[in-house]
Amino acid sequence: MRDEQHRAWLDLSALQSPTAVPTTQPVGWQQHAPLDPFDPTVNDVVSVINGVSGWLIAGASVRGKMHAHYGTYREDAFTVGIADPWQIAVICDGAGSSALSRVGATVVCDALIAGVRRGLALHWHGDEAPNDQLRHVLLTGMIAARAALDLEAQRRGVHLTTLASTLLVLLHDPQQGYLATAQIGDGVLFAILANQQILALAEAQSGAHAGETIFFGDIDPNDWPGYLRVHRIHEPPTMLLAMTDGVADDLLPYSRYVPEVAEEILDAVTRSDPEAALLQVLRYEKPGSSDDRTLVALVR
Amino acid sequence: MPNFDDAQSRRLLVYLLLDRSSSMDGEPIAAVNEGVRVLHQELCKNPHALETVSIAFIAFASGVERSSLVPLADFEPPTLTASGNTYLGEALHELNDAIDADFRPRSEESGGDYKPLVFLLTDGQPTDSWQMQAKVLRQRTVGRVAHIVALGCGPDVDTQMLKDIGDTALHMSEVDPELLHSFFKWVSASVGTASIRPGDLGNGGFLAEPPSELHVL
Numbered sequence: 001m002r003d004e005q006h007r008a009w010l011d012l013s014a015l016q017s018p019t020a021v022p023t024t025q026p027v028g029w030q031q032h033a034p035l036d037p038f039d040p041t042v043n044d045v046v047s048v049i050n051g052v053s054g055w056l057i058a059g060a061s062v063r064g065k066m067h068a069h070y071g072t073y074r075e076d077a078f079t080v081g082i083a084d085p086w087q088i089a090v091i092c093d094g095a096g097s098s099a100l101s102r103v104g105a106t107v108v109c110d111a112l113i114a115g116v117r118r119g120l121a122l123h124w125h126g127d128e129a130p131n132d133q134l135r136h137v138l139l140t141g142m143i144a145a146r147a148a149l150d151l152e153a154q155r156r157g158v159h160l161t162t163l164a165s166t167l168l169v170l171l172h173d174p175q176q177g178y179l180a181t182a183q184i185g186d187g188v189l190f191a192i193l194a195n196q197q198i199l200a201l202a203e204a205q206s207g208a209h210a211g212e213t214i215f216f217g218d219i220d221p222n223d224w225p226g227y228l229r230v231h232r233i234h235e236p237p238t239m240l241l242a243m244t245d246g247v248a249d250d251l252l253p254y255s256r257y258v259p260e261v262a263e264e265i266l267d268a269v270t271r272s273d274p275e276a277a278l279l280q281v282l283r284y285e286k287p288g289s290s291d292d293r294t295l296v297a298l299v300r
Numbered sequence: 301m302p303n304f305d306d307a308q309s310r311r312l313l314v315y316l317l318l319d320r321s322s323s324m325d326g327e328p329i330a331a332v333n334e335g336v337r338v339l340h341q342e343l344c345k346n347p348h349a350l351e352t353v354s355i356a357f358i359a360f361a362s363g364v365e366r367s368s369l370v371p372l373a374d375f376e377p378p379t380l381t382a383s384g385n386t387y388l389g390e391a392l393h394e395l396n397d398a399i400d401a402d403f404r405p406r407s408e409e410s411g412g413d414y415k416p417l418v419f420l421l422t423d424g425q426p427t428d429s430w431q432m433q434a435k436v437l438r439q440r441t442v443g444r445v446a447h448i449v450a451l452g453c454g455p456d457v458d459t460q461m462l463k464d465i466g467d468t469a470l471h472m473s474e475v476d477p478e479l480l481h482s483f484f485k486w487v488s489a490s491v492g493t494a495s496i497r498p499g500d501l502g503n504g505g506f507l508a509e510p511p512s513e514l515h516v517l
Contacts, residue, residue: 250411
């Protein structure tokens with residue numbers, strides 16, 4: 001090493017499932033249950049709930065085949081809810097190199113949506129300066145999320161980076177057409193309009209190289225306003241989509257693949273078992289795509 | 301889900317820079333050939349590496365021979381012979397050209413490639429000027445190399461050069477075929493974990509502890 005005398009090497013045994021069967025044959029993808037008894041997350045989670053004004057909110061998260069192969073937990077998290085007339089979605093993607101990112105992702109999701117609800121009660125009056133009010137709503141949520149994250153790090157005696165995750169927030173009033181978003185890290189937030197035009201609702205922070213991003217805990221709270229966007233869309237979108245990069249990067253170019261996926265989501269939520277159908281949407285096979293996959297769709 | 305048959309996937313580019321100068325003649329070059337074969341064989345057992353790793357070698361002596369970057373499954377380990385000088389500068393120049401040609405940055409069309417990994421193996425001192433190309437390599441913005449592992453073999457290697465070029469610099473005191481074999485197995489394990497821990501590419505956190513006989517410089 002250049003300037004170091006000592007360094008920590010990766011412990012390979014932590015990556016190998018002891019239930020793997022040694023073989024001299026080429027090994028395909030396997031599925032293993034995690035052995036770590038602490039902070040478990042279920043492999044797949046799905047939620048389809050009624051939104052406001054006839055909308056539907058559908059969210060799903062599946063463990064990626066890499067985590068399945070190595071017997072580790074899903075690290076994405078999401079939560080959805082309503083605070084009439086608002087619909088709220090939060091998605092977090094835990095950092096793969098952070099040991100407890102699944103904990104951080106869950107903590108941020110839960111605290112942020114609770115904080116947004118409080119923010120709506122405190123700051124949203126809907127009259128003058130609605131954009132500023134919505135920014136205050138989002139910031140209230142982010143303050144709550146950061147406080148919860150700090151507390152969790154303190155409680156566990158770990159650095160904040162151990163709980164690192166990205167952040168995607170979508171706040172939508174279908175009646176007034178307001179859309180407020182927050183994004184720190186990769187993933188995407190889209191509105192799909194009636195003419196299938198795809199409108200980006202936030203700006204992803206992805207570098208020129210795959211796997212490069214930033215995390216919620218990395219950002220100074222004074223800089224959070226730069227990660228917020230407020231839109232007012234007068235033509236109602238047919239769908240709002242939030243996705244982690246585990247899905248979003250597979251859908252490039254977006255103009256080609258996002259409309260197809262939107263159609264599949266629309267089909268799924270109209271099935272007799274929309275939860276199962278939505279999970280199936282995420283269980284596609286694509287070589288090189290092995291990350292956890294999470295999406296939330298707000299469907300008109 | 302959509303038909304992804306012709307969609308681009310994210311790749312981990314791996315470049316092997318292999319010294320085949322005359323001092324590597326005999327057992328050392330045979331060990332390198334066998335080592336690359338073992339590396340390939342081991343990586344092919346890793347399903348994630350099979351889907352993400354693309355690999356090429358650049359063999360250098362008095363000239364440079366570069367293979368095409370291909371997916372792991374399509375890679376054919378070379379049978380190198382040893383003769384000539386140690387034109388490391390030319391090898392690094394070829395490496396920069398290779399990355400320019402091979403690397404796909406993130407765009408509206410695709411998620412792009414992960415930062416490349418480079419593994420350099422040499423047993424001597426460069427006989428051409430290498431510092432400028434090493435600097436070019438370090439200062440890349442597009443196709444920025446995530447990590448360079450430089451292994452020097454034998455008593456004549458320029459260890460300062462290894463430290464100047466490599467993010468991780470290793471030295472074996474004698475050119476030992478068995479130890480070379482262990483080195484290549486370690487490389488295959490490292491590439492395998494690199495493919496699943498892209499966030500650790502830059503900090504070397506994907507590297508397992510090297511064989512104990514290798515001295516970390």
